[in-house]
Amino acid sequence: MAVTKDQLNKLIQQLPEDALPMAADFLEKLIHKSDHRFIPWDDEPTTQEDLDDIRKAKEAFKRGETIKLKDVIDDLLN
Known part of the structure; x- marks a missing residue:
């Protein structure tokens, strides 16, 4: 557009x-x-805890438990 x-x-x-x-x-x-x-390369290894958190976040997203960007913007502006 x-x-x-x-x-x-x-x-x-x-x-x-x-x-x-x-x-x-x-x-x-x-x-x-x-x-x-320029964003420096993250050279820290991915831990099992990181992987677990990523999995949990993806599951929460699938269940619709995340916050919509529009709501975040509304909160910041109000």
Whole structure:
């Protein structure tokens, strides 16, 4: 889906005042993303506990027990 800068400007104009700092921070990160793209390789071995936690998380997701991203965003903005 192609989005124009005009469309983004219209969305920005609809933001509540208290959401502006978060939006500005996000846009800054997008503009300077090359500075933030390096993620060091995790050289720690995966433990059995890690594998168990991953399995439990996948099972919880299948049961619908996870938190929706929309709810997280709503909590952050309110």
